[in-house]
Amino acid sequence: MTDHEITLTVNGTDHELSVEPRTLLVHALRDELGYTGTNVGCETTTCGACTVHMDGEAVKSCTVLAVQADGERIETVEGLESGDDYHPIQEGFREEHGLQCGYCTPGMMMTATDLLRENPDPSREEIREGLEGNLCRCTGYQNIVNAVENAAAELDEPVADGGEVRWPGGEGE
Amino acid sequence: MTIDSMDPEEVDAADILGSAIERREDPALITGDAEYTDDIQRPGMAHMAVARSQYGHADLEGVDTSAAEEMEGVVATYTHEDLHGEDTPEGGSFSLPTGWLLDSLEQVDHPILADGRVRYQGDAIAVVVAEDRYTARDAAEAVSVDYGRRDAVTDPREALDEGAPALHGEDNVAFDWELGDSDATDEAFESASHTVSIDVENQLLVPNAMEPRAAVADYSPGSGELEVFMTSQNPHLHRLLMSGVIGHPEHKLRIKAPEVGGGFGSKIHHYADEALAAWIAKDLERPVKWTATRTETYVTDAQGRGHRTEAELAMDDDGRITGLRVDTKANLGAYLSTFAPAVPTWLYGTLLSGQYDIPAIHCSVTGAFTNVPPVDAYRGAGRPEASFVVERLAHLGAREVDMDPAEFRRLNFVPADEFPYETQVAVVYDSGDYEKPLDKALEMVDYDSFRERQEQAREEGRYLGIGFSCYIEACGLAPSELAGQLGAQAGLWESSLVRFHPSGTVTAFCGTSGHGQGHATTYAQIVANELGIPYDDVEVVEGDTDEIPHGMGTYGSRSAAVGGSSLVKSSEKLVEKAKEIAAHQLEADPDDIEFEAGEFRLAGAPDRSLGIKEVAEQSYLAHDMPEEMEPGLEATSFYDPDNFVFPFGTHVAVVEVDPDSGEIEFEQYAAVDDVGNQINPKIVEGQIHGGIAQGIGQALYEGAEYDENAQLLTGSMQDYAVPKTYHIPEMETDSTVTESPHNPLGVKGVGEAGTIAAPQAVVNAVADALEPFGVEGIEMPLTAERVWEATNGRATTDGGSPPGEGDDEGGEKR
Ligand code: FES
Ligand code: FES
Numbered sequence: 001m002t003d004h005e006i007t008l009t010v011n012g013t014d015h016e017l018s019v020e021p022r023t024l025l026v027h028a029l030r031d032e033l034g035y036t037g038t039n040v041g042c043e044t045t046t047c048g049a050c051t052v053h054m055d056g057e058a059v060k061s062c063t064v065l066a067v068q069a070d071g072e073r074i075e076t077v078e079g080l081e082s083g084d085d086y087h088p089i090q091e092g093f094r095e096e097h098g099l100q101c102g103y104c105t106p107g108m109m110m111t112a113t114d115l116l117r118e119n120p121d122p123s124r125e126e127i128r129e130g131l132e133g134n135l136c137r138c139t140g141y142q143n144i145v146n147a148v149e150n151a152a153a154e155l156d157e158p159v160a161d162g163g164e165v166r167w168p169g170g171e172g173e
Numbered sequence: 174m175t176i177d178s179m180d181p182e183e184v185d186a187a188d189i190l191g192s193a194i195e196r197r198e199d200p201a202l203i204t205g206d207a208e209y210t211d212d213i214q215r216p217g218m219a220h221m222a223v224a225r226s227q228y229g230h231a232d233l234e235g236v237d238t239s240a241a242e243e244m245e246g247v248v249a250t251y252t253h254e255d256l257h258g259e260d261t262p263e264g265g266s267f268s269l270p271t272g273w274l275l276d277s278l279e280q281v282d283h284p285i286l287a288d289g290r291v292r293y294q295g296d297a298i299a300v301v302v303a304e305d306r307y308t309a310r311d312a313a314e315a316v317s318v319d320y321g322r323r324d325a326v327t328d329p330r331e332a333l334d335e336g337a338p339a340l341h342g343e344d345n346v347a348f349d350w351e352l353g354d355s356d357a358t359d360e361a362f363e364s365a366s367h368t369v370s371i372d373v374e375n376q377l378l379v380p381n382a383m384e385p386r387a388a389v390a391d392y393s394p395g396s397g398e399l400e401v402f403m404t405s406q407n408p409h410l411h412r413l414l415m416s417g418v419i420g421h422p423e424h425k426l427r428i429k430a431p432e433v434g435g436g437f438g439s440k441i442h443h444y445a446d447e448a449l450a451a452w453i454a455k456d457l458e459r460p461v462k463w464t465a466t467r468t469e470t471y472v473t474d475a476q477g478r479g480h481r482t483e484a485e486l487a488m489d490d491d492g493r494i495t496g497l498r499v500d501t502k503a504n505l506g507a508y509l510s511t512f513a514p515a516v517p518t519w520l521y522g523t524l525l526s527g528q529y530d531i532p533a534i535h536c537s538v539t540g541a542f543t544n545v546p547p548v549d550a551y552r553g554a555g556r557p558e559a560s561f562v563v564e565r566l567a568h569l570g571a572r573e574v575d576m577d578p579a580e581f582r583r584l585n586f587v588p589a590d591e592f593p594y595e596t597q598v599a600v601v602y603d604s605g606d607y608e609k610p611l612d613k614a615l616e617m618v619d620y621d622s623f624r625e626r627q628e629q630a631r632e633e634g635r636y637l638g639i640g641f642s643c644y645i646e647a648c649g650l651a652p653s654e655l656a657g658q659l660g661a662q663a664g665l666w667e668s669s670l671v672r673f674h675p676s677g678t679v680t681a682f683c684g685t686s687g688h689g690q691g692h693a694t695t696y697a698q699i700v701a702n703e704l705g706i707p708y709d710d711v712e713v714v715e716g717d718t719d720e721i722p723h724g725m726g727t728y729g730s731r732s733a734a735v736g737g738s739s740l741v742k743s744s745e746k747l748v749e750k751a752k753e754i755a756a757h758q759l760e761a762d763p764d765d766i767e768f769e770a771g772e773f774r775l776a777g778a779p780d781r782s783l784g785i786k787e788v789a790e791q792s793y794l795a796h797d798m799p800e801e802m803e804p805g806l807e808a809t810s811f812y813d814p815d816n817f818v819f820p821f822g823t824h825v826a827v828v829e830v831d832p833d834s835g836e837i838e839f840e841q842y843a844a845v846d847d848v849g850n851q852i853n854p855k856i857v858e859g860q861i862h863g864g865i866a867q868g869i870g871q872a873l874y875e876g877a878e879y880d881e882n883a884q885l886l887t888g889s890m891q892d893y894a895v896p897k898t899y900h901i902p903e904m905e906t907d908s909t910v911t912e913s914p915h916n917p918l919g920v921k922g923v924g925e926a927g928t929i930a931a932p933q934a935v936v937n938a939v940a941d942a943l944e945p946f947g948v949e950g951i952e953m954p955l956t957a958e959r960v961w962e963a964t965n966g967r968a969t970t971d972g973g974s975p976p977g978e979g980d981d982e983g984g985e986k987r
Contacts, residue, residue: 022307031306036212037205039434041383042467046890049383077205090203094195095178097859101689102202103209103383103434128898135890137383137435138689140866140927141898143859146175 006070010035011079019066026050028066029076037077037106041135048134051107052076058114060107060133077106080113088154089113089147098147100138108134112148121152174907178855181708187770190702193855196694207432210387210402215460218389219248221450222309222463224299224316225472226291229544229883230338232321233289238299241312246304249457250316253286256452258420265420265452269443269508272414273515274660277348281341281542283508285418285445291320292340292507293546294884295472297445302453302461310466325883329502329541330481340507340542347505347540348514352522352598358535361496365487369569375480375558376953377504377877378870379471379887380551381895384434386474387464388447390454397425401451405430405716406440406686407726410663412718414443414511419452426451430716433688437867438550439474440688441728442511446473471888476877477551479504480517480558486566487533492574494585496533499525499562503548505540510547512554514540519659520555520647520729526596527563528607528643528821529585534597544883550728552867553646553928560644564933568640568940569949578937579615582643583608600647602819609909610845611643614823617843617905623827631945636832637840638942642824642934648730648922651814664813667735668723671700671743672807675793677786678710681743684724685736686716690924691856692732698852699737699918703744704785705771722809730820730922733852738916739812745917746808751788754806757799758791759783818913820921822846824865824930826938832946835961837873837939839902844930847909849921854908857923861906864927870896871928872935876954894954 003018010033017032024043029035029052041049043062050061053075061074080087089109092098099105108131115122115130122130127148128141136144181194201207224241238250258264269283282288287298299316303309324338331337332345339345362368388403399421405411408428416423433440446463454461465473480501487496503517522536571581586607587594594602615621618639627637650656653664670682681700685692697711704711714720727736748768755773756763765776773788775781788806791797795804827841844861851857874894878886887893894900912919932953939960940950946964 020307027306030212031214034214035205036208039209039384040211041385042890044467044889044891047383047467077203081204086203093203094199097178097196097855099199099202100691100859100863101383101433101435102198102207105202106205109203124903131898135383135895135897137381137437137867137895138863139859140862140864140904141901142862142904145898 004067006067008069009073011075021065021067023066024062025064025066025069026061029061029074035076035078039103039106041103046135048111049104049107051110051134053110053114058111077109080109087113088151091154092147092151096143096146096150098139098144104134104136108136108144112151116148116152116155120155124149176854176858186701186705186707189698189708190852191850192698193853194694194698196691196856197697198691198693209384209432209434210389210404211464213389213402213431215389215391218460218462219302219304219457220306220309221300221302221453221461222313223297223446224301224313224318226287226294226296226298228291228320228322229294229325230323231291232323233287233291233298233318234321235319236299237317240317241301241315244308244312244315246308247312248302248304251286251300251453252298253284253288256286266418269418269445270414271509271514272511272662273513274662275348275350275514275518277350278514279342279347281508285448293544295469295546296507300449300453302457325544325881327543327545327879327883328481329479329504329543332541332543333502333539340544345542347509347542349539350518351535351537353535354533354597355535357533358496358498361533362485362487362498365495366490367488367573368485369566369573370483370485371565371569371950372483373565373950374952375478375482375561377479377545377548378477378551378875379877379893380437380439380474380477382435382437382439385465385467385470386440386444386446388450389460389462390451391460392455392458394458398427399425399451399455400427400429401447402429402431403447404433404440406433406436406688406728407724408686408716408718409684409724410726411443415448415451418443418448421455427719430686436688437552438477438554438728441726442475442549444473467890468888471893472885473546475510475547475549476506476545477548477554478558479548482562484562484566486570488570488574492576492581492584494529494531494570497525497531499536501538503538503540504543504545506543506545506547508547510549513547513549514660516550516555521559523598523600524556524559524645524647525563525598527560528582528587528645530587531597536598545877545879552864553925554729556646556925557868557929557932560642560929561933564642564644565936565950568937578641579611579620582641583611601816603816603913603915604911605819605821606909606911607643607821610821610823610847613845613907613909614825614843617845617907618825618827618841636830636942636945638828638830638938638940640826640934640936640938640941642930642937644822644824644930646730646820646922646926646929647817648820649734649814649818650729651735651817653813663725665725666811666813667725667739668809668811669736669739669743670722670807670809671740671747673747673789673792675790677789678712679704679706680712680714681740682714682721683736683740684721685727685732686724687727687732690727690732690860691853695733695852695856696737696740699740700744703741704748705769706785723811730924733918733920734818734913734916734922735812735814737852737918737920738814739810741917742810742812743808746810747806750808751785751806753799753802754788754792755783758797814915816915818849818915818921820846820848820923820926822926822930824934826934828935828938828942830939830942830960832943832964835957835959837955837960841905842902843905844927845907845909846923846926847911848923848926849913850910850919851908852918852920858906860923861927862904864925865904865931866896866901867928868931869901869935872932872953872955874900874954
């Protein structure tokens, strides 16, 4: 199989790599580039563990071929922090005990940030709807919903230094 | 009652035990820093994939790996004939052992690569190793197999029928087992005023930990050391078992569980795949990685439950339970998995008294081999099945004697002043106060007004129902001597080592192996409290056989009760030694020294004191030690509890059922659990939530279904409904605290409580809602179709009949 040369901008860093036509984006990120924060739970678009942002929107990176992502901006869980500060969604998950084994968490957080960007003040129902593509076997979801609510409240607060809240991969950057 | 978590910095040292502090494991998990098995890379690492049986039952007439071998990038292929033990003095059985024996157990060979015959879809036939993941998978697909198909059987009852296709010997009986007094039980039924019965299935479930099983094995030919990173709930147990399977000496085998993405029992057992990866890494002298695809986890992870049960309850005129008789056919799958024989026997029959004072109980269980993957412990393991039987019968019993279901239960509870209470099924409940959670739960659902609301709703053509589950759970199976008498091929103690460093910080090593439960946090809370030092000064290490001397692992909700208690014991021993050093340096008698909040003080002379950290420093300087005392400050313990601990509680589901669509909606779910003292209430709450979600999953959505060829019809997350966000209602949780007298922490256990409690709360609620339709019960999962059939008189799923024609004998029939 002929390999393809592609470029991916992951969390702001450009990477050139060569991939097989069939290589999934998630495997390119994990195995080729070492962004192992993104997890694989099913490889068949059902669990959401592999969710990243591509060009500002949440996608399941097991449904995207690496070659399809050529030239795109990708944000992963590793890009959520700004400097030493956790993103409000990370704080939310931590404060609300929104994770146990943590395997679903990176994908949950990436979906949740996308959800909050589109709907900054979601109801609990809307949070559940927004996260329906992400499975968690540990938490029973209630504390995940709390975590997203917590983050929404935090994001609603004016940012102290007057700067803008950083949306991974999104407009706010 | 939602619990708010706290920043550990804001908690007084004296209050650290019992505080809902944020978890210290989270920073790595929320930033992507955490390392799971599949994240591990090694230079020169090859990838392994497994060619598996497509059929549930077949003879292997030919296995041809030549096409795979010819593929570019393929390193090696293996079939059964290629496994050999000549590299090691120990040989190697290349068969998976069973860790629990019963008197009548039929032990069967379980080769790690099939030896001429496959017995379930997913049975491993050949292995390929390639330079990368994709090539390995392609090559596994290129292995060509000629099958001679055999008839298959997947239901335990059918498997025991005469003439059923036999998997191993003449028939499919794996064991016959019984518990209790059959004569006394017969008598109870003869003199009973009322009886009710059920004929139910407790369906097979697929655990579905979000992280698939995986292993990375690396062998150093120079030292002979074989290192295996793997998704394990019990690395020491895996080391012992794997050592025998692949013939590698235990002391040169290192098993490490990196971050593990959930287990729920499925990562206790020793499977073929991890053993193959380890042995092949050694054979090839090259690191090997294997990661299951989700499809593989569906056909190879040990499944759970799988019971067919007939049970009946006898009552007197006043509604007192006088007897319980249970007969269960338990599905064991194709081979005996690690702890499989214990699950439908000692972990099931012993819980059949529930929260009730039942004077006569008899239980018989026949284990059946079938063409499904091996069946073993899945969250709750035996106890959910028992609680389901008892609480479904309690629901029907109350109805039969025309009592309120809550009051029927209250009448039959073991009274609070009768503990310790010896049941008729061989266990002694440590402590309990069953009315408290019931009362609290009744209040939470405002039961006083519920029946009126229900009545009104019915008049409007809406069907509300309330379901109770007063469950009992048993955790920390112990002591080891008893475990041995019951057939365990292992002790069930736990070991820990608490070590002061010269600078005054501490590392606590424990043989349990958490995989989401937050042990690093809770164990540090325990040790900081015992030693009177800051929480942040304690590091917790688990999950590595080279770092932790001994261990039995994490399952059966044992970690706090057994592992946590071991940490207390080690800490106490350490404090004992430190006290002698302190006394020596304070020139006092050790008996006159008091230890509190990290300080050794001379009684009556408060200014003469020494902090434990100073003592630690002194112990390593060793310049001035008591005579004949060795330097250093650390202590090890092997804690072997006197008994199980028995958490309990009441869960109540309130639902509305639409008889036209068959849809079920939750109005409320209230859970009151008594798990003894709580080390970290936020973590306890999380465990309850997750457990309930899995229990609701069983009640409403999940189930492994097979066709007549034993092919799994629900073999993916599209077909098997792992509950999604909107499937799980908001849960209201609260607790009562009844300490266990058996361990120094007074803790019970919480990992499985929700899963044990929830299914029958939901089923009872639906049955209550549909009482006007004569519905007594519906088989799980309660799909809309089944509910509709039950209410519309197409009763294939229950023994009920249309409104107005009650059916006394009914139960759940397929
Ligand atoms: S791994 Fe991509 S959705 Fe499950
Ligand atoms: S925290 Fe374990 S799967 Fe969500």
